[in-house]
Amino acid sequence: MTMLRMRSLLRPLLFTIAYAAISLGVTNSYYQLILTLVPVWAVFGLSWNLLSGYTGLISFGHAAFFGIGAYTTALGQIYFDLSPWLLIPVAAMLGGIAGLLIGFPTFRLQGHYFALAMLAYPLAILYVFEWLGFQEVTLPIKRDAPIAYMQFADPHLYTLLALVIMFAIIVVTQVIERSRFGMALLAIKQNEAAAEAAGINTLAWKLRAITLSGAIAAAIGAFYAQVLLVVTPQSVFGMLVSAQALTVAMFGGVGTVWGPVIGSVILIPLAEILHAEAGARFPGIQGVIFGFAIVCVILIAPEGLFWKLRDLLRKRLATKADDIDVPEVSAVNTKVLKPTSRQRAATGEVVLEVRKLSRSFGGLRAVQDVSFKLHKNEILGIIGPNGAGKTTLFNLLNGFLKPSQGEVLIDGRNMSCERPHTICEAGIGRTFQVMRPFLRMSILDNVVVGAYVRARSDEEARKLAADAVTRVGLSAVADRVAGELSTKELRLMELARALAGQPRILLLDETLAGLGHGEADEVVAVIQQLARDGMTIAIIEHTMQAMVRLVDSFLVLDHGAVITEGEPEVVTRDSRVIEAYLGKKWVGHAAN
Template sequence: MSSRRSIVSIAVFAAIYAAISLTITNSYYQLIMTLVLVWAVFGLSWNLLSGYTGLISFGHAAFFGIGAYTTALGQIYFDLSPWLLIPIAAMLGGLAGLLIGFPTFRLQGHYFALAMLAYPLAILYVFEWLGFQEITLPIKRDNPIAYMQFADPRAYTLLALVMLVGAILLTRTVERGRFGMALLAIKQNQAAAEAAGINTLAWKLRAISLSGAVAGAIGAFYAVVLLVVTPQSVFGMLVSAQALTVAMFGGVGTVWGPVIGSVILIPLAEALNAEAGSRFPGIQGVIYGLAIIGVILVAPDGLFWKVRDILRRCKLPLPSAEATFAPVTATVTKLPVSTRRDQSSGQMDVVLEVSNLSRSFGGLKAVQNVSFKLHRNEILGIIGPNGAGKTTLFNLLNGFLRPDTGEVLVEGRDMFARKPHELCEAGVARTFQIMRPFPRMSIADNVVVGAYVRAKTDAEARSLAADAIARVGLSPIAERIAGELSTKELRLMELARALAGQPRILLLDETLAGLGHDETDEVVAVIQRLARDNMSIAIIEHTMQAMVRLVDNFLVLDHGAVLVEGKPDAVTRDTRVIEAYLGKKWVAHAAH
């Protein structure tokens, strides 16, 4: 039903816009009607990258300008039709996206934004140096339709409307599938996305290539509409600013945001420029600047999200007294945790073997020659004082840090210094000490992201996610937004996201942190069930009362090195462990 409403909305918008444009006979107003659509498409192209990944681009004019000059030079030097040149411009824009993205995605935050700004400025100076300061497209009076030189300007508006509908449908397809889910996961928490098996570089390269292709196509069409191309008009800072502004004003990360922004801002800016441009040069830039300031103050996520949130609040029923005091929460059947599990015979199979793993940061040896084996169905507890290197060890095993030396074998396969998504594909899943949810997604969508590493289709991913959610007891609240969850629910959700990829090895980093006594027992019960279901688990935890009842073996780290390894009873009585970590008070308390 939602999909049908979306298609109907697009059709209604296109019909109304086409009807209005057909009634306008003034050529200037018709040009504005066309430019609204051009900048809406350009805003959607920017949104495909920056809106969904969160990597702000100040350099989309590079792709737009490449498209414009492809049309201009293709007509002048090769006498090619724009009907052919626009697809060529799209391909060149996509290729430029790949060439720009590969080195630039090594940067994050404002460094990425500033690096992107450099590309259109550099290309601008190159075209000026080559002597292309102003290029006029040749007039083709003998065959105007073949060269998109229509006598009636309404034809340009209708063509632009077709391109906009195509861009909206493309964005909608991306948004609703694996592509969009991967980009949104990267935007909300890149580390969690990588741990869930998403190849973040590959998805970002796909996004910038698709974004560049759309920008290149609409830039090529823009040159056909205006018939004059200058480096400043297609590579200038104001061009990139227009894409960014219409998307931010209307709402980033949504199909309709750039359209809303363009419909409001472009006519306003063009009208003011026509009326006051001679007296106030640069009035368009002032309008865009004021629009950005206004959005930041009133609706930081854009008008679309602001209006949607207001409508949702209006539709929500007033909570009853019972609802107020009886919120829906996750429930997990508790299992007795007074004794450890019986070890199965299959536990002797080694699933993870680590030999002499080391990592230094300057003169600090964070992990020193750590060796251990994790067996099938085993729960291995990794303990030690703060700064002992426990989380660093997980980061080495999970690919977030590159080891200096050592060997890592996952079921006999050499996985030394592999990337997080490769280790996830090999069957190694991970949760984090500091929870890393995708806060604007539901529990179900959070877990679906983890399922993509194993699923071939969206339907299969949904099925795997539903099974993982059920295993941790979150099915009743699967549609709750992650940003609204309690600590226990977030811990269980992260566990479900790790399980959705059907791993054979789980690395749990302080999964019990921040939980009350009863909540700890519930999560411990889930972990026990997983170990019974053929899962091998390594867990870092400071809650020793639960750990000694949960784990089969302990690995104790101190100053990055293995202090001792063995059964819980023996390890907790070892004088070295007592001195380095447990303390005599804990031993006295445990004796009682």
């Protein structure tokens, strides 16, 4: 682990040293300024990436934080004669507070609504500063103590200081990316519902992300003002400022440490030089450059240069590995276990009780007065025709939907109005009818996300995840990326992710869907082993031949209401069940 961390630090360190060596050889003051601006915009892009790249919530308003930092430095020196060495940390603190205040109401919005709401903040602040009379603020020159006020005679020092800031933010981002923080954000980006079901408090993690993102953006905005020594509302709050953060990150690659750095190294010199050479004849050419860069990325590399190059490299390596035998993935290590009786009864302890649970969508009552009890160590099968309300019932049980009426009691405590992550913390694990993998993550990392709800440290989370992966038989391919998996492997991975949180109750929503007969038997064998290990399970499934040999009892729904419940032998011969769900051919099958 220590060697891995050293290697991850080596790359940014070598890049920083090489960049510093190049900058020290530049004598032209304008080119030196450009070399300073590259790490400035790289840091600003990294701050944007920390929120939008890792959570997927696109921000068009990061200039709000950048501008707050710039004006903090300018006004702090003019009115309070404070040193920028002190003002930059103050700016970071104010940026973090602004992020928290902006994020709390705005995270209630999703998609383009969130993006448009974020756009409003810098525009509103811009007009406020213009109204207050700060159209152009020039920082005072301090000839008596220039070092104390970060006013260097040698412009190379600005570049070196910018590189130090960039190196620090790259290291911070790398640490976050490998930690619970980063894993939570990536899970939110790839599937927020699955992240909530795995026990991640998505609102809390997004608030942490925007707070830290705002702090970094404000700090680099404060340094930017110190480099230029003049601040205007348009130069720090304008739309082009937010666009630059977004563009350098998207061009280089979102959701990765190196994306904003790559984008800044390529786009900032190009835009600045063209602005200097042709800006008088073509006003706004910088905006054209950034717009053209976005178009090129959308057409050629939608996720950015970093991901495009990485995927090409992976394909090349995969082609070379075609002749290498890949181990066959089996849900069990020896042979497929045939479904057999569990040979143990459920206890009398009730771990989950549902009382008169109902949910309406307009005039449609999807779930109607459903009541049942799930006992410890029991496997309860929930069956019914399509549209009977089975998945809606699961969504009510683990918090994705709020009931119109009724209660969901977990160990006697009503949890019907709690959010999914809270219910997961209470011991409810969940898989989905439509699989919700984190496609860019490996199998192990997918499962680690589910382990965080119980783990106190990253090491403990990885241990719990490795144990869960072993239990479902995926250890041999734990490093494979989820986007490359078969349907069976994805089903088992989702099951492992639910197990990693050490739930007391598992809700399995059509875990056998899309599987062939042999694959279904393998997955059933895993579920049987979980039952023998003492897991309490509620399962929705349409494969009745497997269900009657797996479950202790059935709950049958039709049009959202319970029509009967009981042992498989009784339920499968009930005329109401046969008529509503099984069909008359089941009578002949059951008789055999």
